[in-house]
Amino acid sequence: MTPDFDVALTVDQLSLWYGERQALHNINLHIPRQQITALIGPSGCGKSTLLRCFNRMNDVIDNCRISGEILLEQESVLHGQQDLSALRRRVGMVFQRPNPFPKSIYENVIYGLRLQGVRDRRVLNEACERALRAAALWGEVKDHLGQNALTLSSGQQQRLVIARAIAIEPEVLLLDEPTSALDPISTLVIEELMHSLKQHFTLVLVTHNMQQASRVSDYTAFMHNGALVEFGETDRIFTSPKVRRTEDYITGRYG
Numbered sequence: 001m002t003p004d005f006d007v008a009l010t011v012d013q014l015s016l017w018y019g020e021r022q023a024l025h026n027i028n029l030h031i032p033r034q035q036i037t038a039l040i041g042p043s044g045c046g047k048s049t050l051l052r053c054f055n056r057m058n059d060v061i062d063n064c065r066i067s068g069e070i071l072l073e074q075e076s077v078l079h080g081q082q083d084l085s086a087l088r089r090r091v092g093m094v095f096q097r098p099n100p101f102p103k104s105i106y107e108n109v110i111y112g113l114r115l116q117g118v119r120d121r122r123v124l125n126e127a128c129e130r131a132l133r134a135a136a137l138w139g140e141v142k143d144h145l146g147q148n149a150l151t152l153s154s155g156q157q158q159r160l161v162i163a164r165a166i167a168i169e170p171e172v173l174l175l176d177e178p179t180s181a182l183d184p185i186s187t188l189v190i191e192e193l194m195h196s197l198k199q200h201f202t203l204v205l206v207t208h209n210m211q212q213a214s215r216v217s218d219y220t221a222f223m224h225n226g227a228l229v230e231f232g233e234t235d236r237i238f239t240s241p242k243v244r245r246t247e248d249y250i251t252g253r254y255g
């Protein structure tokens with residue numbers, strides 16, 4: 001069925017196996033452009049596995065086999081001529097634990113641009129400021145960009161990692177439980193940040209936190225046992241789910 005929104009990613013009959021064990025079962029899903037889509041579901045249901053398919057992070061896992069297709073703006077992600085580093089420039093990722101490099105704040109942010117061969121100091125400085133502003137960190141770090149990134153608080157480190165990811169202007173940003181290692185205040189800061197980032201990027205968020213999914217996401221996909229059970233606008237999923245299993249999960253009856 002054609003969705004009534006602009007599509008950034010199309011998942012078409014996607015199945016995935018780790019060795020003999022099937023972890024994703026025939027997933028069909030459209031991820032809306034410049035919106036936040038939350039992937040929710042009980043532990044082990046395949047949320048992170050699906051997220052990792054979007055930038056082919058599963059490629060490094062031995063015995064991982066995939067069938068079906070994912071399209072990024074109509075181009076094949078899984079097959080075809082897609083170059084992995086080009087794909088990952090278009091589809092950035094932020095993990096559960098902040099993982100800045102043991103370098104200065106400045107060098108962290110411009111890391112991807114340096115890899116791309118950008119040398120012009122003015123271009124790098126502007127990109128650094130732009131990314132830090134977009135990641136709501138500029139005000140806190142602008143006077144000590146040379147400081148080692150590991151001296152920042154975890155909440156600041158996570159915003160720095162987001163700045164690093166967006167400095168190269170990806171189309172899609174994948175967020176795998178980005179606040180689960182953070183305190184409630186840092187969590188709220190990142191949630192507000194996600195809200196502003198969707199003006200420029202498509203966000204896909206894996207979260208265990210139902211309040212977070214309902215607070216920040218526009219669309220929600222509920223997964224169970226490797227299958228997509230239900231997808232729709234977040235307000236609808238949380239107020240009138242069509243499937244009993246979704247209702248049981250979001251009302252805390254299991255998971």
Ligand SMILES: Nc1ncnc2c1ncn2[C@@H]1O[C@H](COP(=O)(O)OP(=O)(O)OP(=O)(O)O)[C@@H](O)[C@H]1O
Pocket residue numbers: 018023041042043044045046047048049050061208
């Ligand atoms: N590298 C791997 N090798 C083998 N099996 C894996 C691997 N990664 C995940 N799995 C299995 O695939 C299934 C889905 O895991 P996945 O991490 O995607 O679930 P999840 O919904 O993100 O879970 P959680 O919420 O606990 O992070 C699980 O049964 C898990 O044990």
